[in-house]
Amino acid sequence: MTVDGAWVMFQVFAGIFGLLFGSFMNVCIARMPEDRSVVHPGSACPSCGTAIKPYDNVPVLAWFWLRGRCRACKADISPLYPLVEAAFGVLAVLLFRSVVKDIAFLDAGHLVAFVWYGWLAFAILAMSFIDLRHKIIPDEFSIYMVPIGVGGAALLGHLGYVGAPTWQQSVVGALVGGGLVSAIMGAYWLVRREEGMGMGDAKLLAAFGAWFGAFPGVVGVIMIGSIVGSVVGVGLAIVLRTGLRLAVPFGPFLGLGALLWMFFGTELGFRWAKLLAF
Numbered sequence: 001m002t003v004d005g006a007w008v009m010f011q012v013f014a015g016i017f018g019l020l021f022g023s024f025m026n027v028c029i030a031r032m033p034e035d036r037s038v039v040h041p042g043s044a045c046p047s048c049g050t051a052i053k054p055y056d057n058v059p060v061l062a063w064f065w066l067r068g069r070c071r072a073c074k075a076d077i078s079p080l081y082p083l084v085e086a087a088f089g090v091l092a093v094l095l096f097r098s099v100v101k102d103i104a105f106l107d108a109g110h111l112v113a114f115v116w117y118g119w120l121a122f123a124i125l126a127m128s129f130i131d132l133r134h135k136i137i138p139d140e141f142s143i144y145m146v147p148i149g150v151g152g153a154a155l156l157g158h159l160g161y162v163g164a165p166t167w168q169q170s171v172v173g174a175l176v177g178g179g180l181v182s183a184i185m186g187a188y189w190l191v192r193r194e195e196g197m198g199m200g201d202a203k204l205l206a207a208f209g210a211w212f213g214a215f216p217g218v219v220g221v222i223m224i225g226s227i228v229g230s231v232v233g234v235g236l237a238i239v240l241r242t243g244l245r246l247a248v249p250f251g252p253f254l255g256l257g258a259l260l261w262m263f264f265g266t267e268l269g270f271r272w273a274k275l276l277a278f
Contacts, residue, residue, distance in 0.1 A: 007103045011093055014114070018092025019059035021122055022085035028126045029084070033134040047075035059085040084129070091121055098263055099163075109161035116152040116164075117262055120145070120211050124255040127204070131251035137200030142207050146174045149210025165213035177209025177218040178202045201250050208258045217261060224257030225250070 027038050030046070043052040050072040056062050063082040070077060099114045100106060127141040154167035165173060181202040209218040233248045 003103055010100075010103070010106065011096060014096035015089050015093045017118070018089035019085050021092075021118075022088035023057065023059045025088060025122060025126045026081050026084050028140075029129045029133075032126075032138045032140065033130055033136060045070040045072060045075065045077075048073035059089070084125070088122065088125060091125070092118060094263070095121060109156060109159035112152070112159060113156055113161050113164060116148075116156065117211075119148065120207075121259065121262065123207070124258055128252035128255045131200075131249040135249055137204055137251045139203065142200060142203035143178075145207035146210045149174065149207060153210070165211075165217070169213040170210045173209030173211075173213040173218050174206045175209070176214035177221075178206030180218075180222070181205050201254065204251055204254055208254070212258070212261055212265065217265065220265065221254060221257040221261050224260055225254040228256055229253035 024038070027043060031038050041051070043057055044050060045052065047070060050070065053071075056066060056071055060082045063077060063079070066077065068077050068079065069075065095118055096114055099117060100110045123141040123145055127137055130141075131137050150167055150170045153165050153170035156164045157166055205218060205222065208221050212218055212221065229248065229250055232253070236248065
């Protein structure tokens with residue numbers, strides 16, 4: 001196999017990795033808000049409870065050959081399932097290309113970095129769907145992510161990977177991410193006597209701080225999320241004529257900020273540094 005052929009093959013493997021975990025993501029989205037196990041029992045039709053056979057559980061393709069219906073009861077299967085799987089499959093390929101760049105970078109450090117950032121991307125997508133639907137952010141995708149972030153940063157430092165924070169920067173980032181939002185929440189309550197953000201957002205930013213460090217990482221994520229969230233929130237308020245009292249989950253916007261920082265953080269941080277120096 002040629003070098004170019006091997007490079008394409010690794011990207012295919014990354015896409016398959018994303019599709020498989022996209023299928024697992026659907027389970028997390030459906031079960032976590034109800035505090036059900038994501039591993040037992042196996043996948044089943046939400047309408048009739050019939051266990052789904054392995055050949056009917058192939059990501060994306062199964063939905064098409066079943067024509068969007070359960071094989072047993074013929075109930076409709078939401079197209080959201082293959083969309084989630086396809087979205088994470090594409091995201092996994094893009095992330096692999098962003099982290100590994102080309103086959104010359106295919107070593108232990110870069111592969112671990114791909115898995116580490118991939119797990120964060122998985123948590124972001126799953127959290128966003130859950131927050132939009134249920135207005136909650138599971139601890140499994142926020143505060144429980146912090147030790148994974150710190151441990152991953154330490155491992156990547158040991159492997160000589162360049163591009164991730166040190167474990168010390170990761171710890172500081174988690175403290176700053178969670179503490180900064182908690183301080184904003186406290187100030188907002190003192191002024192307005194009402195809750196502006198939830199503790200889920202603070203826990204989420206603690207996780208992002210563990211992956212990106214404090215500055216400019218988690219601060220950049222907050223800025224991007226706040227800007228996008230404000231634009232979307234005001235736009236929806238105008239369209240729906242609800243005034244400025246429209247409640248919009250903030251987690252997905254923070255997640256979008258984290259994804260953008262994951263892909264473009266180096267460039268954004270460099271531009272930020274130049275702006276501050278100017």
